Amino acid sequence: MSWRRPSSLALGLGFFASLTTAANIEVTVGKGGKLEFIPPNIEAQIGDTVTYKFFAKNHAVAQSTFADPCHLQENGIFSGFTPNASPDIAAPTDFTITINDTKPLWFYCPQTNGNHCQNGMVHAINAPDTGNTFDAYKAKAQQAATPSTPPAGTVPVGGLRKLHIDVGFNGGLMFNPNNVTELVGTVVEFSYNPANHSIVQSSFDKPCQPIEREGGGFVAPFVPTQQTPSGVTFEVTLTNSDPIWFYCAQTKKSHCQSGMVGSINAATEGEKTFQAFKDLATKAPPSTIGPDSPVIGALKVNGTFISSLGGTVLDTTTLDxxxxxxxxxxxxxxxxxxxxxxxxxxxxxxxxxxxxxxxxxxxxxxxxxxxxxxxxxxxxxxxxxxxxxxxxxxxxxxxxxxxxxxxxxxxxxxxxxxxxxxxxxxxxxxxxxxxxxxxxxxxxxxxxxxxxxxxxxxxxxxxxxxxxxxxxxxxxxxxxxxxxxxxxxxxxxxxxxxxxxxxxxxxxxxxxxxxxxxxxxxxxxxxxxxxxxxxxxxxxSFPALVIKNKVVQPDTNRVTEITIEVPKDTQGGLFIAWLGPWGGLKFTSVDATDSTAYVPDSLSGHVWAVLTSKDGVKVADLDTVTVAGPEILWVSQQWPVTLWSGFLTYIVTLRSAST
Incomplete structure (x- = not known):
């Protein structure tokens, strides 16, 4: 199940303004070892998201102006550099932006080792077909001054940089990846896999035990599951570049002591490397976990934020x-x-x-x-x-x-x-x-x-x-x-x-x-x-009211008349009781010849139609004269859909202008 991911107001309004489904567009960066974005030039609508996947070498996504390629514009979008040795397997870190308007966006890779931007590694969203086209931008980039900016180490801005870590990868007792270097501002997303794992922050000196410091560290619960994917994630945002150590506290099979540990921004040499932490964990006493979870991080089930469990186990197996x-x-x-x-x-x-x-x-x-x-x-x-x-x-x-x-x-x-x-x-x-x-x-x-x-x-x-x-x-x-x-x-x-x-x-x-x-x-x-x-x-218990036909007025899209199916053995005059917004009950007669009844023109939105043997009764007594029904009917709305869509688009435009 997939429930609640971060989304901007523009995404929500853009969805309803266009009355279409927002799309996620994936763009590869450096796949196959080539200096290119694929696709290089895309079209995106308001509310769409664009996710960048990074491949071989060390690439980034940076926003420039059309006039000045290869240099980060003021307050421009920047993903941060993402090293990856593989030309075919995407890095565990990706970067996602949300489209808030349809103005052209110009991007490039700022890697100076090989001058990626000047060698054609550029990208555009909603570039026009004439004038400042994508090809014109690419040509300008080839003439751009070096070095490109920003330098390595610059933190991400303008989008969501996310590191994905699998918990219990491929059924094993491991985090994957288990030792990474990441930028401040990155969201680390742990995804639970089948078995029964947890995620607990420790210190280097005491693996397999919750970190002992003021405020504690992050704690995510045990999640017994056999589903792949389970839909359960735990997110932590990196607020500084200090080393982070974590483990699984499952005592059955001694997960932590068996190597189910991980680190972020650990030293690559010296006494406090990831391998040193892993070796120390093999000698640690039985693992423990705090009394409550989640702590500090954000626990989500299919995107829905779970603020508290009142314990350390999230059992999703009964949710069916x-x-x-x-x-x-x-x-x-x-x-x-x-x-x-x-x-x-x-x-x-x-x-x-x-x-x-x-x-x-x-x-x-x-x-x-x-x-x-x-x-x-x-x-x-x-x-x-x-x-x-x-x-x-x-x-x-x-x-x-x-x-x-x-x-x-x-x-x-x-x-x-x-x-x-x-x-x-x-x-x-x-x-x-x-x-x-x-x-x-x-x-x-x-x-x-x-x-x-x-x-x-x-x-x-x-x-x-x-x-x-x-x-x-x-x-x-x-x-x-x-x-x-x-x-x-x-x-x-x-x-x-x-x-x-x-x-x-x-x-x-x-x-x-x-x-x-x-x-x-x-x-x-x-x-x-x-x-x-x-x-x-x-x-x-009354039979269903069958509405066989509706007459719709073309210019207003209002339902003006309905034709019903009169139940067998029904005798006498019949009426339709129209239940509208509270305080509104109207009756219209059913034509004995063609079984039609007109719809009162004062109604709007959804109303209930009830076939009755008598008119003029109160709502409280309606069931005493009901022959069939009720049946729901959308009769009309006061605003045309095009006007409503335009209104929402106007709101989105104002919001974009203000930001």
Whole structure:
């Protein structure tokens, strides 16, 4: 799974402004021993990233102006020099920049040994086809004064320089690379491999023991995993050039004493070399690790930052779709991974009242029924986005955000299950037989279904708040505080589907009976998946409302009319109840001849359509006259998509100009 990588505001806005997927472009530097960037001239859009991979000799990426090739421009991008003996295998260190605008960028290699820049080792991003072209820049570089700048030892700036270290490389007891020299400002990323390793900083004199100094050193937990890649990383930023010593604290097979140690910026000769440290580790006492992790560095699971574990083990083996069917007791936490991914765990105190009414029990069970479906749907789909057949669809930043939605949905569901269990009431068993084939046919359909589930949960929660505010006041903060994150996530999905994030000023309230009925009619395959209310009142489960056709007004892209499929044996006049933003309920009649109904022109964004046998009823009584439905429908938005995209592009432009 891949969740949260660093990204700039420009990346996020650029993604939505263009409404396309941001790309990562890889450029090799010196591959095959040649003095060239491949490709030498590329086109990149706002939000794209460009990663430079370094090969034989000792190259760097430096930014110049067009007028003055081979010399670092003021405040220009610089990767730092990256030595590598291999012409075919990239160095473990790479350098990534993010494109914030589409102006031409000019680069070169500043290596003076062989005058790489003057010998044609130049590169451009978004060079024009006429005038100041790439070929013109290359010709100017060949005439540039020597020496090139900056000199070796200059620290990186303007991008992310990252050293990648494999933990347990190829199943062995080793870090790879295990002895490196790196520049200040470099981010060292340790990637966990199968087995059960940890990463702990030590001193040279006491290998296999945590460093003893004020503030301590970095500590990363044990990660038992059999996945390759595991998705678990630990990052440390080099703030000075002092030597750093580290080891794996696993005592089984004595990893540290068996040579699983590493160093950064160790001396190449003298008494404190890497080899001397490794030799000293063979004689060290049993390894230890501090009581808590992570410490100092940044622990991430598929890009999501994990701030604290409350221990020294990160067990990711239980993070699978089975989480959707597991209802933990109130006193039990999910694995730390979930809380870190969600941004926090369930409340430590719900401020439960002295009792709970029967109505509150029924409503909480309905809300849990809806969220059971959402959780299962998210887990099934996200595995495809993260590591399955959809893994190449979205950039990391979007995948990570979707991962947060998975975790937050698990935490949201705890509100209902914890409360029901606290009062000794039954929770709703998770359906083991949802019909998800259609919902998972492709990533766009999955996203649409996720969005529908979010709107169901939000709308039913609003209904619950209305009904329980007086009888069970403790439910108000417990339920209301989860609405914000769900609304933000639905806004994200709206943008991904080429819609305005928030097309209406308020959310849509939907009776909880209709919300559960929607899940039943669309995804329940047998009685085991029936909503809790259906066991008491069979009329609470309604057939799906089938919308056969939509008439869209070309100039406004507004849906003006729908054609429905009238359920068999339905008699009498029929109506469509339109549930719009809170406070809005409108009815239009269904034509008895062609089964059409017009859409009120005051609606915007997503609305719910319900087929009823009567008009003029209140929302609270809607389920008593429902014939079929509900069904969600995007009717229109107040701003054209082109205007919205232009607005975001304008924001990106302003940001770029200010920086």
């Amino acid at each position: 779709p089975s989480l959707g069917s597991e209802i933990p007791p109130p006193e039990m936490n999910y694995p730390p991974y979930i809380g870190g991914m969600a941004g926090g765990n369930q409340p430590t105190n719900y401020n439960w009242g002295d009792n709970i009414t029967d109505e509150a029990v029924a409503i909480l069970q309905s809300l849990q029924y809806v969220d059971n479906f959402i959780v299962v749907l998210l887990l099934e789909g996200f595995n495809r986005v993260n590591q399955g057949q959809w893994s190449d669809v979205y950039p990391g930043s979007i995948t990570q955000t979707l991962g947060s939605l998975v975790a937050q949905s698990l935490i949201h569901r705890r509100t209902y299950t914890d409360s029901l269990q606290h009062f000794g009431k039954d929770v709703v068993s998770v359906c083991s037989n949802y019909n998800l084939d259609a919902a998972l046919k492709d990533v766009d359909t999955w996203l649409t279904t996720v969005l529908t589930g979010l709107h169901l949960s939000i709308g039913a929660t609003l209904d619950a708040l209305t009904l329980l505010a007086t009888s069970d006041p403790w439910t108000t903060p417990a339920l209301a505080t989860g609405l914000g994150s769900q609304a933000r996530m639905s806004a994200l999905v709206n943008l991904m589907q080429n819609h305005v994030a928030a097309a209406a000023p308020r959310e849509v309230l939907i009776p909880h009976e209709l919300a559960t009925s929607y899940i039943t009619s669309h995804y329940a395959q047998d009685a085991k998946c029936a909503p809790p209310s259906a066991t008491k009142d069979a009329t609470k």
